[in-house]
Amino acid sequence: MAVKDVTFSSGGAQVKIEGLRKALRAFEAAGASAEDMKDLMHSIGLIVVATATPNAPTLSGALAGSLRAGRGKTKAVVRAGGARVPYAGVQHYGWPARNIAAKPFLADAVQSTRAKTFAALEDGVGDLLKKQNLT
Structure with a gap:
């Protein structure tokens, strides 16, 4: 499997990765843990958190302090x-x-970090593929 088999498309604020299940199965078959994908998705969420935090409405700062990135295996989530x-x-x-x-x-x-998050996702999946000798 090559990086080109994992494609990216966006619809609103969602990113759909075609072939992600196949890629995850290949990662797991090659010995990769789900933790690698969770780390990747968490790092992508942190990009959005870093951009959103200074723009969050502030009175006490509690809202900005409550922003966090999730650790999903198949998606980046910001809460x-x-x-x-x-x-x-x-x-x-x-x-x-x-x-x-x-x-x-x-x-x-x-919206403002879209290019950065897509690049991080592509690089991260590529690195995981290389790490597992799948490219």
């Missing part, structure tokens, strides 16, 4: 909010009934 910051969704998407305007800092960060 905001939690029990101590339950208003993260309201700040991001707005609440017209309460006269709260949307401040889509996460969506903006995804």
Whole structure:
């Protein structure tokens, strides 16, 4: 399997990798752990977090402090909010009934880092393929 077998396409804020299951099975068959893919996806999420953090609405800084990257095997996830910051969704998407305007800092960060995240994904998958002698 070569890097060219893994293709990238975007639809909104999602990235679809055609052939990812096949690539993951090949990685696992060659002895790679799922931890390698989790590390890659986490590092891609951190790119978005680094861009979104300074643009998050601030009053106390709790919302910016709640941004974090997940560790999925097949997807990069960025989360905001939690029990101590339950208003993260309201700040991001707005609440017209309460006269709260949307401040889509996460969506903006995804858009502005798109080229960087695609490059990191392509490089990371390529490195994993080389590491497992699959190229």
